[in-house]
Amino acid sequence: MKNADRIVENYREKIVQSVCDLIRIRSVKSEEMPGKPFGEGINQALEHILKEADSLGFKTENASGYAGHADFGDGEETLGVLVHLDVVPEGEDWSYPPYGGEIHEGHIYGRGAIDNKGPAVASLYAMKALKDAGVNPKRKIRLIFGTDEESGWKDLDYYFQHYPKPDLGFSPDASFPVIHGEKGIQIFKLVQGMATDDKPIQLVRLEGGNAPNMVPDRCEIELSMAENVKQMLGNDLEEFVKKTGYELSMEPSGEHMLIKAKGISAHGSRPQKGKNAISHLLLFLAQCPGLNESLKKFAVFYKDKIGLEVNGESIGCGFQDEVSGKLVFNVGRIQASSESLQLTVNTRSPITLTADEVFGGIKKELAGNDMKLEIDEVIDPLYVPEDDELVRQLMDVYREVTGDMESRPITIGGGTYARALPKAVAFGALFPGQDELAHQKNECIAIEDLMKMTVIYAKALFALTT
Numbered sequence: 001m002k003n004a005d006r007i008v009e010n011y012r013e014k015i016v017q018s019v020c021d022l023i024r025i026r027s028v029k030s031e032e033m034p035g036k037p038f039g040e041g042i043n044q045a046l047e048h049i050l051k052e053a054d055s056l057g058f059k060t061e062n063a064s065g066y067a068g069h070a071d072f073g074d075g076e077e078t079l080g081v082l083v084h085l086d087v088v089p090e091g092e093d094w095s096y097p098p099y100g101g102e103i104h105e106g107h108i109y110g111r112g113a114i115d116n117k118g119p120a121v122a123s124l125y126a127m128k129a130l131k132d133a134g135v136n137p138k139r140k141i142r143l144i145f146g147t148d149e150e151s152g153w154k155d156l157d158y159y160f161q162h163y164p165k166p167d168l169g170f171s172p173d174a175s176f177p178v179i180h181g182e183k184g185i186q187i188f189k190l191v192q193g194m195a196t197d198d199k200p201i202q203l204v205r206l207e208g209g210n211a212p213n214m215v216p217d218r219c220e221i222e223l224s225m226a227e228n229v230k231q232m233l234g235n236d237l238e239e240f241v242k243k244t245g246y247e248l249s250m251e252p253s254g255e256h257m258l259i260k261a262k263g264i265s266a267h268g269s270r271p272q273k274g275k276n277a278i279s280h281l282l283l284f285l286a287q288c289p290g291l292n293e294s295l296k297k298f299a300v301f302y303k304d305k306i307g308l309e310v311n312g313e314s315i316g317c318g319f320q321d322e323v324s325g326k327l328v329f330n331v332g333r334i335q336a337s338s339e340s341l342q343l344t345v346n347t348r349s350p351i352t353l354t355a356d357e358v359f360g361g362i363k364k365e366l367a368g369n370d371m372k373l374e375i376d377e378v379i380d381p382l383y384v385p386e387d388d389e390l391v392r393q394l395m396d397v398y399r400e401v402t403g404d405m406e407s408r409p410i411t412i413g414g415g416t417y418a419r420a421l422p423k424a425v426a427f428g429a430l431f432p433g434q435d436e437l438a439h440q441k442n443e444c445i446a447i448e449d450l451m452k453m454t455v456i457y458a459k460a461l462f463a464l465t466t
Contacts, residue, residue: 080166215274
């Protein structure tokens with residue numbers, strides 16, 4: 001498709017505006033409403049993009065608010081492009097408004113810019129480029145807009161109960177060049193009962209984190225104690241901060257004391273890129289004298305079995321393989337009261353490993369503790385061989401547009417919608433060497449990268465359907 005660059009460039013202003021408009025919709029999962037299974041914001045984003053796709057001349061359908069699609073062409077086989085419109089919560093400390101859709105120094109800022117609203121718009125206008133070029137694809141192209149990618153994939157569960165799965169496809173929700181393997185994903189809770197006792201410091205509440213697949217940038221604990229204990233606790237905290245450099249602070253909260261930990265958010269598949277506020281706070285509690293025994297026991301367990309590790313070595317799941325490397329272990333959320341404590345963990349396991357092996361290793365380390373492992377979600381790994389035609393065609397397109405002849409297909413710890421199809425891979429949208437800003441503050445996308453990926457996707461659609 002030789003004229004893809006020119007056609008895409010003609011839509012530059014519309015593409016940029018479309019991304020900005022989508023970012024301004026806070027499409028974080030919220031309370032279910034009639035016809036809006038994932039809340040008002042997500043439904044608004046879905047209706048917005050379907051209206052735009054319809055205005056560009058595509059046949060669209062809304063799958064009862066769970067998802068939607070835009071079709072181009074006919075054909076017995078279908079090529080699916082799977083994107084998502086939901087986003088994780090914004091977190092804190094943004095330089096620009098997280099839902100402002102503002103442009104600064106050639107970048108569009110906002111939650112969802114790269115994950116996944118920018119690539120979603122790029123995919124839509126890539127399809128438009130084929131339409132404008134008069135391409136008659138041999139395979140139908142179906143751009144599927146998901147709405148629950150960040151929280152459990154109930155969108156696709158519903159969608160594929162009512163619509164057939166595309167025969168093959170890709171998801172522009174990771175990195176270039178081609179992601180031919182994705183690790184298995186497990187989300188689970190470690191649950192422990194809590195009880196009050198006669199210790200001078202008692203738990204009122206403990207909470208931190210925004211989602212299992214985010215490194216938590218905040219955590220706070222509210223404690224009750226006698227007045228004479230507050231000064232001692234403050235001194236202990238001050239010494240701990242000097243020793244570790246962690247960002248912890250203490251302040252009054254009515255009759256109680258509030259300890260706050262501040263970290264740096266990152267995607268749960270790359271916890272080493274962030275600073276886990278939950279870990280920092282629990283490491284302080286593990287060495288804190290006078291603490292409630294139940295809480296102290298859990299904090300010490302955390303220090304010994306999790307700590308600052310991101311590969312699960314001490315908790316019995318430090319696995320790895322040659323295909324995809326080490327298991328990734330991310331503590332994403334914590335909630336506790338005087339009755340119970342729940343720690344939510346997101347692991348990304350090597351492609352050749354089963355979820356049962358991951359859980360089996362952890363359960364061995366839990367032996368002797370009054371702690372339970374509760375499984376929330378298990379997603380199987382994805383693997384498409386490097387020499388598969390789908391991988392080869394996408395690699396050819398990527399090399400043609402970028403001139404990058406050195407990069408090879410890779411495997412990742414992230415999980416994309418590609419797993420939902422019989423044969424699919426993740427394809428973009430982050431270019432090699434760029435910082436991963438998904439799930440982090442100041443998420444953004446460079447306008448020139450947005451335009452380049454649109455050209456790549458246009459050529460990829462052409463190569464896979466003609």
